[in-house]
Amino acid sequence: MENHTNIGIGAERTREIADRVEAFVRNVVVPYEQDSRRDHHDTPTDELVTEMRGKARAAGVLTPHILADGSHLSQRETAIVLQRTGLSPLGPLACNTAAPDEGNMYLLGKVGSDDIKARFLKQLVDGDARSAFFMTEPASENGAGSDPSMMLTTCRLDGNHWVIDGRKAFITGAQGAKVGIVMAKGDAGASMFLVDLPDPAITIEHVPNTIDSSMPGGHATVRIENLRVSADQMLGQPGEGFKYAQIRLAPARLSHCMRWYGACVRADEIAADYANRRQAFGKTLIDHEGVGFMLAENLIDLKQAELMIDWCAAVLDTGALGTAESSMAKVAVSEALMRIADRCVQVMGGSGVTSDTIVEQVFREIRAFRIYDGPTEVHKWSLAKKIKRDWKARQ
Incomplete structure (x- = not known):
């Protein structure tokens, strides 16, 4: 997998990390794709994840975007490394760069107190725990989703503790997580709290079967009843939850783009190999214009996605919040990758819809x-609002 992006001063170091990660994913992780250790939602079990992380630790590629001294690669450097972990759907789990953990580590590293970093962040960076981010709420109750201002989960101060009540939905990784970041609204506004999991006050009501199957713990619906959290477990200051959500979400959106870009690179490799080997109507599929053009379009979309990721990462590296830029990247890259995954399935025909390769899973993911x-x-819609605000500002 080649990447010719100019990544600046840390280029040599980053390439060395990325090359080690790619070798590990291709040689060690890919064989695990046929491992039967899956739960009834077809997601990898914690046993499987722990085994892979042990091998990543031994190979020196566990949490590769966070260095031994605790410093973090730049977003442009992170992009190159996370793209390599994404070459297998299991790669981010094995290398500890998967969602939601990667985004949660980023947030705690930026905002967490020394105590919070020691108690909660360290076990995540070490790959010894999974985490969950409790923000989204059930649509049936008209709770927070894409509009977090609709949050219904409440928090109130009771002595030296906060008491939290509410329900959450689509909480990725909640089942089996050891660290939780819970978002709730109080008199000062929305706040975030760090909690040890499991906790008897947090009950998993339902884990639905979903189209994706790469994230352990699924996407649970959770009830929170009389959860008491020590005041020193609040992240930052009261009422700053929405600000912290933006600190987390802009890079997290981009990280998803990075990882799934890598998955589509691999899917395209598999489809191209198939097209160059499979014969039909007297010649290989690649020599049929309809197939060859689909693979050519994949190359174009992959390059455009790579450049969009690098551009957005460069903006975030300036210290800008990057909300608009991450929205543009999220739209452009996810839509481009969807086209790529769809073409890969189409090129491979019947083989593309089986689990014999990762192509059908990449399509679902x-x-x-x-x-x-x-x-x-x-x-x-958010970008359209920005266009309107900018227009008004020029009048």
């Missing part, structure tokens, strides 16, 4: 990616 971290339409 990318379809889900177009929804989570904000559906395409919500990001377009």
Whole structure:
């Protein structure tokens, strides 16, 4: 997998990390794709994840975007490394760069107190725990989704503790997580709290079967009743939850783009190999214009996605919040990757819809990616509002 992006001063170091990650994913992780250790939702079990992480730790590629001294690669550097972890749907799990953990580590590293970093962040960076981010709420109750201001989960101060009540939905990784970041609204506004999991006050009501199957713990509906959280477990200050959500979400959207870009690179490799080997009507499929053109369009979409990721990462590296830029990247990249995954299935015909290769899984995962971290339409609506604000400012 080649990447010719100019990544600046840390280029040599980043390429060395990325090359080690790619070798590990291709040689060690890919064989695990046929491993039967899956739950009834077809997601990898914690046993499987733990085994892969042990091998990643031994190979020196566990949490590769966070260095031994605790410093973090730049977003442009992170992009190159996370793209390599994404070459297998299991790669981010094995290398500890998967959602929601990667985004949660980023947030705690930026905002967490020393105590929170020692108690909660360290176990995540070490790959010893999974985490969950409790923000989205059930649509049936008209709770927070793409519009977090609709949050219904409440928090109130009681002595030296906060008491939290509410319900959450589509909480990725909640089942089996050891660290939770819970968002709730109080008199000062929305706040975030760190909690140890499991906790008897947090009950998993339902884990639905979903189109994707790459994230352990699924996407649970959760009830929170009389959860008591020590005041020192609040992240930052009261009422700053929405600000912290933006700190997390802009890079997290981009990280999804990075990882699934890698998956589509691999899917395209598999489809191209098939097209160059399979014979039909007297010649290989690649020599049929309809197939060859689909693979050519894949190359174009992959390059455009790569450049969009790098551009957005460069904006975030300036220290800008990057909300609009991450929205543009999320839309452009997720839609491009959907086209790529669809073409890969089409090129491979019947083979493309079987589990004999990862192509059909990549198709399913990318379809889900177009929804989570904000559906395409919500990001377009947000960008349209920005266009209107900018227009008014010029009048």
